[in-house]
Amino acid sequence: MADELALSNNENALADLKTIIGEAQPLASNETFESLATAVDYFPRLQLCGSSSKLFKKNKIAKQHYANVVTEEQFKDLGLSVDIMPLAWRPKALDMSADTPFSCYDEKSDAFKEIQARAGVKESKCAFGPEFLVWIPSIKAFSCLFMGSKTARSEAGKVRELLGKGATLNSTIIEAKDFIWEAIVVNPCTTPFELPSATGLRSALEKFQAEAKTAAPERAETNTTERSR
Numbered sequence: 001m002a003d004e005l006a007l008s009n010n011e012n013a014l015a016d017l018k019t020i021i022g023e024a025q026p027l028a029s030n031e032t033f034e035s036l037a038t039a040v041d042y043f044p045r046l047q048l049c050g051s052s053s054k055l056f057k058k059n060k061i062a063k064q065h066y067a068n069v070v071t072e073e074q075f076k077d078l079g080l081s082v083d084i085m086p087l088a089w090r091p092k093a094l095d096m097s098a099d100t101p102f103s104c105y106d107e108k109s110d111a112f113k114e115i116q117a118r119a120g121v122k123e124s125k126c127a128f129g130p131e132f133l134v135w136i137p138s139i140k141a142f143s144c145l146f147m148g149s150k151t152a153r154s155e156a157g158k159v160r161e162l163l164g165k166g167a168t169l170n171s172t173i174i175e176a177k178d179f180i181w182e183a184i185v186v187n188p189c190t191t192p193f194e195l196p197s198a199t200g201l202r203s204a205l206e207k208f209q210a211e212a213k214t215a216a217p218e219r220a221e222t223n224t225t226e227r228s229r
């Protein structure tokens with residue numbers, strides 16, 4: 001009987017605590033919590049998850065879904081279609097062949113030119129193309145959309161035409177003789193959406209531009225032989 005009484009008293013006390021916690025006024029918004037909890041020194045990446053993406057291969061996301069990725073363990077599934085506002089762009093070369101990816105934004109540098117040359121080689125894990133700073137209204141976040149493949153670069157002009165406007169990203173399946181792969185499709189967005197704050201926009205643009213002005217470090221030479229699509 002004493003144990004039952006103690007248990008009942010504990011449950012009543014717990015219920016009282018939950019009531020007090022629930023009545024407490026939050027000191028900041030849910031959006032503020034999200035921005036603090038996901039804060040990193042770099043922009044997340046907005047990507048189309050095709051059959052070759054790690055998130056799809058690990059059964060973490062459906063094929064042809066867009067994801068806003070902070071890390072492979074920390075991402076948001078945005079579905080088959082996502083509305084964005086492109087804000088700015090910069091050239092980017094990316095080498096993912098080492099444990100730590102290497103990015104370069106100076107298209108005149110030897111490092112950029114080397115990665116660009118290697119990008120045409122099969123399995124080199126190199127890419128180059130325009131990278132866009134974008135606002136994703138559905139999650140109220142800034143992200144980067146890197147259009148570094150040959151297929152994506154062919155669609156990048158449509159994103160640039162929509163700078164400061166709304167764009168809707170969908171996808172399509174492309175089939176060649178030896179390959180089938182997923183590709184980004186860009187169309188104007190006709191649905192009104194929430195815009196970023198002036199302060200947030202200014203801060204994101206400054207960070208995006210500052211990264212692009214970072215001097216490229218020297219690169220070691222790499223020899224490759226096979227060609228890719």
